[in-house]
Amino acid sequence: MTHARFTRRHVLAGAAATLGSLALGRSAHAKGSVTAAMYPGTWEEAYRAHVAPALKKAHDIDLEMTPLFAVDQIAKVQAARGAPPFDAFVLDPGPRVTGIERALFEKFDARRLPNLGRLPAGMADDWGITVAAQVVGIGYNPKKLPRPKGYPDLLKEPWVSRLGMTGFQTTFGTVSIIEIAKQFGGSETNVEPFFVEIKKVLSKVAAIGAPASMPALFQQGQCDITYTNTQTVATLRGRGVDIEFVKPESGAVAFFTTMHIARGSKEHDNLYKYFDTVISAPVQAALMQPPNNFIPVNRDVKLASDLPMASLDEMAKFVRHDWAKINPLRAGWIERFNKEVSK
Amino acid sequence: MRLRPAEWQLVLPLALAYAAFFLVPLLLLVAVSAYADEKITTPGFAMWRKFLGDPFTWKVIFDTVKLGVYTVAATVLVGYPLALVYLGAGPRAQRVILFVVILPLLTSVVVRTFAWIVILGREGVINQTVLWLGLAPAPLRLLQTEHGLVIALTQIEMPLLLLPLLSVMSRMDPSLRDASAALGASRWRTLFRVTLPLSLPGLVAGCMLVFASSTTAFISQFVIGGNRLVYLPLLIWQQSLVVYNWPLASAAALTLLVSVGAGVAAIAALGRRSRAYAI
Numbered sequence: 001m002t003h004a005r006f007t008r009r010h011v012l013a014g015a016a017a018t019l020g021s022l023a024l025g026r027s028a029h030a031k032g033s034v035t036a037a038m039y040p041g042t043w044e045e046a047y048r049a050h051v052a053p054a055l056k057k058a059h060d061i062d063l064e065m066t067p068l069f070a071v072d073q074i075a076k077v078q079a080a081r082g083a084p085p086f087d088a089f090v091l092d093p094g095p096r097v098t099g100i101e102r103a104l105f106e107k108f109d110a111r112r113l114p115n116l117g118r119l120p121a122g123m124a125d126d127w128g129i130t131v132a133a134q135v136v137g138i139g140y141n142p143k144k145l146p147r148p149k150g151y152p153d154l155l156k157e158p159w160v161s162r163l164g165m166t167g168f169q170t171t172f173g174t175v176s177i178i179e180i181a182k183q184f185g186g187s188e189t190n191v192e193p194f195f196v197e198i199k200k201v202l203s204k205v206a207a208i209g210a211p212a213s214m215p216a217l218f219q220q221g222q223c224d225i226t227y228t229n230t231q232t233v234a235t236l237r238g239r240g241v242d243i244e245f246v247k248p249e250s251g252a253v254a255f256f257t258t259m260h261i262a263r264g265s266k267e268h269d270n271l272y273k274y275f276d277t278v279i280s281a282p283v284q285a286a287l288m289q290p291p292n293n294f295i296p297v298n299r300d301v302k303l304a305s306d307l308p309m310a311s312l313d314e315m316a317k318f319v320r321h322d323w324a325k326i327n328p329l330r331a332g333w334i335e336r337f338n339k340e341v342s343k
Numbered sequence: 344m345r346l347r348p349a350e351w352q353l354v355l356p357l358a359l360a361y362a363a364f365f366l367v368p369l370l371l372l373v374a375v376s377a378y379a380d381e382k383i384t385t386p387g388f389a390m391w392r393k394f395l396g397d398p399f400t401w402k403v404i405f406d407t408v409k410l411g412v413y414t415v416a417a418t419v420l421v422g423y424p425l426a427l428v429y430l431g432a433g434p435r436a437q438r439v440i441l442f443v444v445i446l447p448l449l450t451s452v453v454v455r456t457f458a459w460i461v462i463l464g465r466e467g468v469i470n471q472t473v474l475w476l477g478l479a480p481a482p483l484r485l486l487q488t489e490h491g492l493v494i495a496l497t498q499i500e501m502p503l504l505l506l507p508l509l510s511v512m513s514r515m516d517p518s519l520r521d522a523s524a525a526l527g528a529s530r531w532r533t534l535f536r537v538t539l540p541l542s543l544p545g546l547v548a549g550c551m552l553v554f555a556s557s558t559t560a561f562i563s564q565f566v567i568g569g570n571r572l573v574y575l576p577l578l579i580w581q582q583s584l585v586v587y588n589w590p591l592a593s594a595a596a597l598t599l600l601v602s603v604g605a606g607v608a609a610i611a612a613l614g615r616r617s618r619a620y621a622i
Contacts, residue, residue, distance in 0.1 A: 071584045071585050072584055074587065075583065075584050075587065078587070098587065165570075166570070167570050168585075169581065169585050206465075207486065207487060207569060208487065208569050208570040208571050209487070209566075209569040209570065210565040210566050210569060210570070212566070213457070213460065213565075213566045213569070216457055216460050217460065217464070217486075220460055220461060220464035220465070220466060220467065221464065221465050221466035222460070222464045222465050222466075222486055330585070330586055331582075331586035331588060334581050334585060334586060337570070338399070338570070338573050338577075338578070338581075339399050341570050341571055342570070342571060342572065342573040
């Protein structure tokens, strides 16, 4: 048997070929394409099915997606220090505020979006554009439980022993706990009443789970009531799960999902075309259809009948939160939640 | 052994890769943990003081190590008899056993973990069987409990125990066991005086892998254990990705590294001691 001899020339040639192929990949990406961070699951599937073909057809731009949750996007861009691994963020309000504070976005010029006029006022600012709304309330199984009226019911029988909870890691979890706290005298910045009340019933609570596992826990009957958003309820119902959305007496919570240009991205022109495609009426209408179940932000789209509002303007009456106040308190709340609920 | 120049050159790529992708990030981790504020501007050990000064942290460290110990014990209890079956089986049966052992590795750990929600859930397979047999009046709570998590991790980590164990066992000389029997030793005596000592290197290696993997199995711990069971990987995730306190996350990560390293070292020491005892 003869041994292949590796000379320095071989090694250098191999290294050059590897680097060359990487550079080629980069240049292919640079022309006529944008790389967008995207929430894994429903968002990614829906954007692949509707946004990518529309963007290609209208502007001949390829949409590449990097599946990442909001918090992961912030962490990745912060760690990349000026060389972002993607061009566009998609974020909930909490991480959005963090992104602004840590200067992770390019300045945004909403006037470059032809469809901007079709959105209600206040949907764009110097940092980004709103692309979807989320409405949070209570999801429950009507075959197993009576209809709850509001958040205080979650901590009473017969609901509490079938309750599935998540902590402060997600936007919907944080705002729901704030709303529960408010029912017992708390406020946006004071969730102490929640901890007092939950302690009384903690042993009865059916599940305190990872946010990503909540739909599976509900589907498997581990819990029959939980705080959640309309999109999750509609998606589960589409899979044949018995679940109804309830708008709590104190009001459903609304928050918006926004998109932003990552600081250091060179794809500004293509990105504005991408954002404009996302907020265009045909794409927003397609995203609203099952199994996607997005809440659109374009006025030209007639809202689905199962949504808890007839028009986008009604959302102004929904409960909103100031994440600039919430963010600094969140670390303490997470720590407290760990200590209170862990065995 | 003295390496000739040609040999150390061969080691160089791996050594450089280790330095670049393991050693440098590890040093960065140590450096970041030595900052006192979230924005990483003021050097200091405030985060270490906050982290280690909190009794809850010590409870979490203890629980994490305990989870590893329980999982190692459960995998050995279930896995070692299977390895003995493998030892006594013919070549075809051995191939089947090996395939069955490797099979779970062909599925993603995320899929396996979610499958355990279906099995351990209130309306899952185990609870339906328990209720059908009348063993309990109501469904048992298995999800989000330590024993439920250990059951799931036992299956998830089993290949890590069995692969090194089977590899050692397949090289074991069968005539040694025959000799033991011919000299009048009972089956149990042969097991404890011949088979077990000879299989110890594989068993110890498997236990170290299971311990390291189960104590750091963030997905399984969080999905099956939920928020009721808090382990070090959950704290690291919360601090690094939810609240962006990287100095605290680094302190927690280094604590996990030290805890797991201590556990692995303890298993190795135990292995050495028992080998000396067996001989």
